Amino acid sequence: MHLAKQLHKGVISMAVVTIKDIAKAAGVSPSTVSRVVSNHPRISKETSQKVKRIMEEMGYHPNVMAKSLVSKTTQTLAIMLPRPAEELFKDFFFGELLRGILAHSTRAGYDMMLAAATSPQDEDDTISRLVFGRRVDGIILLSSRVNDPLIDLLNKHKFPTVLIGRSEGQPNILSVDNDNVKAAYDATHHLIIQGHERIGFVSGLPNLTVSLDRMEGYRKAMNEAGLPVRPEWIVEGEFLQHSGYRAMSFMMSLPERPSGLVVIDDVVGFGVLHGLTEIGYTVPEDISLVSFNNIALSELATPPISSIDIGTYQLGYTASQMLIRCIQEETIHQNRVIIPHRLIVRDSSVHSISKRN
Amino acid sequence: MHLAKQLHKGVISMAVVTIKDIAKAAGVSPSTVSRVVSNHPRISKETSQKVKRIMEEMGYHPNVMAKSLVSKTTQTLAIMLPRPAEELFKDFFFGELLRGILAHSTRAGYDMMLAAATSPQDEDDTISRLVFGRRVDGIILLSSRVNDPLIDLLNKHKFPTVLIGRSEGQPNILSVDNDNVKAAYDATHHLIIQGHERIGFVSGLPNLTVSLDRMEGYRKAMNEAGLPVRPEWIVEGEFLQHSGYRAMSFMMSLPERPSGLVVIDDVVGFGVLHGLTEIGYTVPEDISLVSFNNIALSELATPPISSIDIGTYQLGYTASQMLIRCIQEETIHQNRVIIPHRLIVRDSSVHSISKRN
DNA sequence: AGCTTGTGTGCAAACGTTTGTTCAAAACTC
DNA sequence: GAGTTTTGAACAAACGTTTGCACACAAGCT
Numbered sequence: 001m002h003l004a005k006q007l008h009k010g011v012i013s014m015a016v017v018t019i020k021d022i023a024k025a026a027g028v029s030p031s032t033v034s035r036v037v038s039n040h041p042r043i044s045k046e047t048s049q050k051v052k053r054i055m056e057e058m059g060y061h062p063n064v065m066a067k068s069l070v071s072k073t074t075q076t077l078a079i080m081l082p083r084p085a086e087e088l089f090k091d092f093f094f095g096e097l098l099r100g101i102l103a104h105s106t107r108a109g110y111d112m113m114l115a116a117a118t119s120p121q122d123e124d125d126t127i128s129r130l131v132f133g134r135r136v137d138g139i140i141l142l143s144s145r146v147n148d149p150l151i152d153l154l155n156k157h158k159f160p161t162v163l164i165g166r167s168e169g170q171p172n173i174l175s176v177d178n179d180n181v182k183a184a185y186d187a188t189h190h191l192i193i194q195g196h197e198r199i200g201f202v203s204g205l206p207n208l209t210v211s212l213d214r215m216e217g218y219r220k221a222m223n224e225a226g227l228p229v230r231p232e233w234i235v236e237g238e239f240l241q242h243s244g245y246r247a248m249s250f251m252m253s254l255p256e257r258p259s260g261l262v263v264i265d266d267v268v269g270f271g272v273l274h275g276l277t278e279i280g281y282t283v284p285e286d287i288s289l290v291s292f293n294n295i296a297l298s299e300l301a302t303p304p305i306s307s308i309d310i311g312t313y314q315l316g317y318t319a320s321q322m323l324i325r326c327i328q329e330e331t332i333h334q335n336r337v338i339i340p341h342r343l344i345v346r347d348s349s350v351h352s353i354s355k356r357n
Numbered sequence: 358m359h360l361a362k363q364l365h366k367g368v369i370s371m372a373v374v375t376i377k378d379i380a381k382a383a384g385v386s387p388s389t390v391s392r393v394v395s396n397h398p399r400i401s402k403e404t405s406q407k408v409k410r411i412m413e414e415m416g417y418h419p420n421v422m423a424k425s426l427v428s429k430t431t432q433t434l435a436i437m438l439p440r441p442a443e444e445l446f447k448d449f450f451f452g453e454l455l456r457g458i459l460a461h462s463t464r465a466g467y468d469m470m471l472a473a474a475t476s477p478q479d480e481d482d483t484i485s486r487l488v489f490g491r492r493v494d495g496i497i498l499l500s501s502r503v504n505d506p507l508i509d510l511l512n513k514h515k516f517p518t519v520l521i522g523r524s525e526g527q528p529n530i531l532s533v534d535n536d537n538v539k540a541a542y543d544a545t546h547h548l549i550i551q552g553h554e555r556i557g558f559v560s561g562l563p564n565l566t567v568s569l570d571r572m573e574g575y576r577k578a579m580n581e582a583g584l585p586v587r588p589e590w591i592v593e594g595e596f597l598q599h600s601g602y603r604a605m606s607f608m609m610s611l612p613e614r615p616s617g618l619v620v621i622d623d624v625v626g627f628g629v630l631h632g633l634t635e636i637g638y639t640v641p642e643d644i645s646l647v648s649f650n651n652i653a654l655s656e657l658a659t660p661p662i663s664s665i666d667i668g669t670y671q672l673g674y675t676a677s678q679m680l681i682r683c684i685q686e687e688t689i690h691q692n693r694v695i696i697p698h699r700l701i702v703r704d705s706s707v708h709s710i711s712k713r714n
Numbered sequence: 715a716g717c718t719t720g721t722g723t724g725c726a727a728a729c730g731t732t733t734g735t736t737c738a739a740a741a742c743t744c
Numbered sequence: 745g746a747g748t749t750t751t752g753a754a755c756a757a758a759c760g761t762t763t764g765c766a767c768a769c770a771a772g773c774t
Binding site: 032 | 756
């Protein structure tokens with residue numbers, strides 16, 4: 001009996017029972033136990049049942065590390081957060097994305113790591129540890145910076161990677177994204193058909209592809225409508241509420257103010273809206289507003305904010321799907337998947353009575 | 358030279374260089390290389406430098422799994438999400454908490470796993486895999502359910518665990534929390550000194566300790582002030598906006614309506630506020646509002662919502678600190694750490710002009 | 715010069731699995 | 745009933761590390 005040994009060790013730490021202990025107790029070899037665990041076809045019914053019973057009795061749990069070491073697979077993915085991650089955490093968008101990612105990865109039997117880096121050096125170290133240290137089987141990249149060295153690196157090593165967003169340099173990398181150009185076009189166009197001619201754009205940081213794409217869509221809509229785009233009507237900032245506030249202050253101080261604003265993110269939109277109200281403007285009568293992401297609170301703003309729903313959950317879910325397919329070497333039909341968006345019109349952009357769609 | 362071998366393998370998959378390859382190339386034993394990596398004192402300057410140079414040249418990255426297998430430590434923690442995790446992801450609270458946890462754990466050199474379970478069975482499997490499968494060194498529990506079997510289990514096995522919240526059954530487990538009784542007392546008291554006598558409480562699910570604690574604080578403040586607590590003034594729900602909306606609808610339909618509401622969470626508060634406005638009530642004139650968590654958007658509501666700031670980031674940061682101390686077997690001064698809260702008074706609960714503190 | 719202490723390195727066992735190979739016995743062939 | 749196939753299980757090597765022990769050599773004591 002091994003109970004003595006176990007009990008003794010149990011006093012100090014957890015009694016750890018291995019495949020060998022089970023083998024000895026069952027009177028079989030370790031390999032047989034291993035094959036029982038993995039449901040190998042050439043194990044007899046009786047042996048299997050006996051071993052399983054003993055595993056149950058002794059409380060056996062396979063050691064994941066040992067298994068990974070030989071199988072060279074960890075059943076684990078990592079989400080690499082952009083740097084800095086501050087903004088992300090402060091946005092509903094992230095939670096919803098995470099929800100989508102986890103929903104699928106959990107279902108598929110993968111564990112998820114969350115990797116945050118503070119400095120570029122730190123980022124390299126983290127990647128080295130996770131990827132080259134064989135700790136994860138695949139990576140979801142959340143950073144859609146314009147020239148992200150990480151993307152190049154992972155791509156070069158052919159490491160399973162899915163980018164949420166778009167890469168300038170590596171168009172062939174697996175990615176899931178919205179058609180942000182079209183989305184911004186739609187948002188802008190919506191304001192245009194409401195009769196606005198002076199429309200501003202509150203953007204995010206200029207080194208993010210999402211900022212560039214949405215800017216492009218905004219410009220395109222304006223150009224097509226023959227409306228002027230004033231440089232001072234475009235303000236960059238972060239994905240934070242006070243960026244919105246600041247942008248709003250600036251634009252409202254201009255001699256020629258926009259009467260409509262396209263805002264890169266709902267949280268920023270909240271900042272804009274709050275600022276406008278504070279100064280005494282009325283939305284949508286004085287200034288109309290459309291923003292992106294359609295976070296849950298957008299419809300609870302006063303007035304409710306019109307927003308482009310980008311299918312955030314879907315974005316995450318699909319990213320996980322693509323990554324796991326890639327890892328399991330299933331055929332992937334498209335390198336780049338576009339999640340459809342749709343404009344949710346609310347009071348912040350419509351004067352009339354017929355606003356609820 | 359090993360280059361041939363490496364290049365050959367490199368065509369198919371990544372060239373993987375181990376400690377043995379380095380050893381051979383440097384003309385030393387694997388143990389020496391290992392000791393160089395871990396900065397063992399008894400390694401000569403020259404050997405160390407030579408080995409390090411070769412590691413650099415050949416692109417060596419230690420295999421984390423192999424290391425974990427022998428060292429019995431993974432430098433990884435897990436956050437166990439409550440089940441279901443839906444609500445959590447939809448609340449700003451979570452992002453901020455995560456931010457705090459990651460800030461510390463990253464600094465301390467630990468990786469973080471995010472574990473979500475869908476069913477109780479699934480939850481057990483996940484715990485088995487992570488804890489007994491030796492995949493993580495410690496766990497942060499986010500579920501503060503009243504009788505959580507998970508807490509018992511982890512506690513019984515003396516597995517390093519920190520609970521964010523409070524456990525009824527296991528008062529001695531490591532935990533970090535707010536004084537939610539006092540917090541709710543403060544929120545309620547604030548409404549009382551504003552002159553309110555009919556005060557309602559919009560609660561969360563009744564199987565969460567946080568709901569119970571805040572309820573208790575609310576009751577205590579009412580009792581002390583000699584004010585009646587009507588059963589119909591207490592409504593339970595989830596941490597979701599529409600729970601707030603529903604609770605509001607119900608209370609406003611009562612013959613004797615409360616004039617002040619204490620709301621368990623800001624997101625729920627948003628729902629309440631939106632509903633009230635929709636029906637035509639004015640906040641704070643008709644109904645005053647105080648809620649909890651002080652998420653970033655609270656101050657951007659119309660009117661801005663008074664909220665109890667519970668130090669969410671601090672909560673996460675401290676949890677990580679305690680857990681890592683526990684793992685590293687440092688002395689822990691207190692099993693239970695209370696993060697101070699403070700009431701942020703905003704327009705939703707103050708009639709007068711002197712509202713900005 | 716002999717003895718002790720200190721320094722730098724290698725050997726080999728261990729960590730807990732998986733899996734290719736081997737082999738005996740049982741179950742089929744005709 | 746001899747030959748062939750199938751079945752069930754054991755052996756042992758491998759995965760990439762760490763680490764206690766041994767040992768050679770250098771340096772420091774009388």
